[in-house]
Amino acid sequence: MRTPHPWPRALGCVAVTLAALLVAAPPASAAEDYQAEDGAVSQGGVFADHAGYTGRGYVDYLDVAGGFVQLYVTAATAGTVSLTYRYANGTTGDRSLDITVNGAPVASGLSFPPTGGWDTWKTTTVNATLKAGTNKVRATAATAGGGPNLDRLTVAEPIDTQPPTTPGAPTCSGVTANSLTLTWGAATDDTGVVAYDILHDTGKLAEAPGNTTSKQLTGLSPATEYRLSVRARDAAGNVSTRSPQVVCTTEPGSDSEPPTAPSGLAVSQVGTTSARLSWNASTDNVGVTAYEVRSGSNVYATVTGAPPPTGTTVTGLACDSSYSLTVVARDAAQNTSPPSTGVSFRTSPCSTDGGIxxxxxxxxxxxxxxxxxxxxxxxxxxxxxxxxxxxxxxxxxxxxxxxxxxxxxxxxxxxxxxxxxxxxxxxxxxxxxxxxxxxxxxxxxxxxxxxxxxxxxxxxxxxxxxxxxxxxxxxxxxxxxxxxxxxxxxxxxxxxxxxxxxxxxxxxxxxxxxxxxxxxxxxxxxxxxxxxxxxxxxxxxxxxxxxxxxxxxxxxxxxxxxxxxxxxxxxxxxxxxxxxxxxxxxxxxxxxxxxxxxxxxxxxxxxxxxxxxxxxxxxxxxxxxxxxxxxxxxxxxxxxxxxxxxxxxxxxxxxxxxxxxxxxxxxxxxxxxxxxxxxx
Incomplete structure (x- = not known):
């Protein structure tokens, strides 16, 4: 919990107002720090009983909406800057703040999520436009729980919010059983592309540096279709839209010998929605890498390992239903064995609640x-x-x-x-x-x-x-x-x-x-x-x-x-x-x-x-x-x-x-x- 402080709640709208309305140096290319305790504080107080703060202390908001910290920032010229608040939030909920500059909204309900403790400090940043001269930068508690503990405001160059352009359509070359080279058109960005993510469908498969437009993908599975696209990232974490997708299929590979069929398939522990299957191991000229439990071509469970176990509990079955299942073995080259002899069983009766x-x-x-x-x-x-x-x-x-x-x-x-x-x-x-x-x-x-x-x-x-x-x-x-x-x-x-x-x-x-x-x-x-x-x-x-x-x-x-x-x-x-x-x-x-x-x-x-x-x-x-x-x-x-x-x-x-x-x-x-x- 936040350490309780004995301020009088009867102070109302202005619980504490500090006289030190400091005018700091104009923000330039170097960052300028403004200590929260040096600003005007309403419905809050300055304390120093949690470790890790900078300056003389920090501002602790009262647990009510509407309290604020206002700092006076002078800019030599009008322009966009970043406002970075250093804060601590030892609760499990968001202590959001409404940010305004000269009374105009900048960010309503800016998120200040939990930091893990009142001695743990993190930052939240938002861009804002300052006028030439003095600017009133106010952070007002937006929820009934009040705001976080606020340590300081840093005014610096604006953060980058512009994503890179979309990379050009990728192509595949040098395709083997286990690798291929993917090439794409370069993306551009106002600050520079730092990396490309290579995606198979929506999952990330690999990453390439931002100054390259090709990547050799290794460790692929033979005779497998890969649906590849590329997206670009900049240093600020902005991500482009993904490129068009290219479909590339790896070569079958030199190993064409499938494993032997699993034997001795047995079923036990049949329940309402599950059953336990066990079998004897298959053999392979290179090595078995996985077993699949199937009904026809539909896969109900996959077991992997080196070697994979020879048993599994199949879950997610429908109650009071009949099943006929087999097991096949696969090797690293994606060769698949013939199916085992099948087993048939019926799951236990359904509960009457809810229907099926x-x-x-x-x-x-x-x-x-x-x-x-x-x-x-x-x-x-x-x-x-x-x-x-x-x-x-x-x-x-x-x-x-x-x-x-x-x-x-x-x-x-x-x-x-x-x-x-x-x-x-x-x-x-x-x-x-x-x-x-x-x-x-x-x-x-x-x-x-x-x-x-x-x-x-x-x-x-x-x-x-x-x-x-x-x-x-x-x-x-x-x-x-x-x-x-x-x-x-x-x-x-x-x-x-x-x-x-x-x-x-x-x-x-x-x-x-x-x-x-x-x-x-x-x-x-x-x-x-x-x-x-x-x-x-x-x-x-x-x-x-x-x-x-x-x-x-x-x-x-x-x-x-x-x-x-x-x-x-x-x-x-x-x-x-x-x-x-x-x-x-x-x-x-x-x-x-x-x-x-x-x-x-x-x-x-x-x-x-x-x-x-x-x-x-x-x-x-x-x-x-x-x-x-x-x-x-x-x-x-x-x-x-x-x-x-x-x-x-x-x-x-x-x-x-x-x-x-x-x-x-x-x-x-x-x-x-x-x-x-x-x-x-």
């Missing part, structure tokens, strides 16, 4: 990346968006569809952007409002249109300023039981955005139907929660709590229970981590089993559509607790990549759509479908 998927029916075909689904209030039809065509359709319960229009100003990013989420106003019968999240020329937008039952009109932009990128665009929209509109935004391939509370990226937003911050938002802005990488699914449970599904990077995908003002950790954390001030997920999956998109809740059970995992996850909520039970997977590999799952109003049913026509699915346009799933 009992039937699936195709209701509509011929789609190309159906992205968002939102039912109209009567529950008899839904609006469905197509991401890359920007079309909006009305779809009846029997699957009959009619195009009702397109969304103006929508553009593609060549990756995950385009026309994404859709939501129907709870008062649609009276106002006919519907809402879309889409990519536009300048970034991602949230827009409102009028839908009169037959067509779309009256396009109105509600929210702009959401940075777009090829990937990590978020895009889900949902109305909460409070009547406000919630939206997910990705970090636009820049993890720093997720921790910048002044950025709309890497967040869940909450707004009125006019696009204004909803009353009760934690910082008075659109931001409802932060620290998200690429949040996708949104759904509210029977208690009005908000659940969210989120793409991880290379390790863990997440299911989160969202609370206002919480920080969900990205990029510091991926999955669960023990970091003060960051909120852990309620469930995680390896990215190969999930890559989640939409979620929906039926009978207190969360259903999560998985793209890369090609399955529908069932995750029961434990009653009214904030925990979940054991996840189970349905339709593994049966229908391909699954994107959106939506509850059918008034029925224990879901609509489930595929996304096989996207860049990762590589199926032709028109190959996607919408299914009806019955829960019983």
């Amino acid at each position: 998927p009992s039937g699936i029916t195709t209701i509509s075909t011929g789609w190309s990346i159906p992205w968002g689904t939102a039912f109209l209030p009567d529950g008899q039809s839904a609006l469905v968006t197509e991401r890359d065509t920007f079309r909006v359709y009305k779809v009846a319960l029997d699957g009959t569809r009619t195009q009702v229009g397109t969304v103006p100003n929508a553009v593609s990013t060549g990756g995950e952007g385009g026309l994404m989420g859709v939501a129907v106003d709870p008062a649609w019968a009276a106002n006919h409002y519907v809402y879309f999240m889409h990519t536009a020329s300048e970034g991602n937008r949230i827009a409102r249109m009028t839908y009169d039952g037959t067509g779309l009109s009256a396009y109105t932009v509600l929210v702009q300023g959401i940075t777009k990128n090829t990937y990590h665009d978020g895009g889900r929209l949902a109305f909460g039981p409070d009547g406000y509109l919630y939206a997910t935004t990705g970090d636009a391939l820049n993890g720093n955005n997720a921790q910048d509370r002044n950025s709309l990226n890497g967040k869940i937003l909450r707004m009125t139907t006019s696009g204004a911050p909803a009353p009760g938002n934690p910082w008075g802005t659109l931001v409802y929660s932060m620290g998200h990488r690429n949040p996708q699914g949104l759904a509210f449970d029977r208690n009005g709590r908000l659940w969210e599904a989120e793409f991880g990077n290379n390790l863990q995908d997440e299911l989160n229970l969202i609370t206002p003002g919480a920080n969900y950790g990205w990029p510091t954390c991926e999955g669960a981590c023990d970091v003060a001030g960051m909120t852990n997920p309620k469930a995680t999956w390896p990215t190969s089993q999930a890559s989640p998109s939409g979620i929906a809740i039926v009978r207190n059970v969360i259903y999560m559509a998985a793209q890369r995992g090609e399955r529908l996850w069932r995750i029961p909520i434990n009653g009214d607790a904030d925990t979940v039970g054991t996840p189970a997977a349905y339709y593994v590999g049966t229908y391909g990549r699954l994107r959106t799952v939506t509850k059918v109003p008034g029925a224990d049913q879901l609509w489930l759509s595929t996304t096989n026509a996207d860049n990762a699915g590589r199926q032709p346009a028109g190959s996607d479908q919408i299914f009806r799933v019955t829960i019983s």
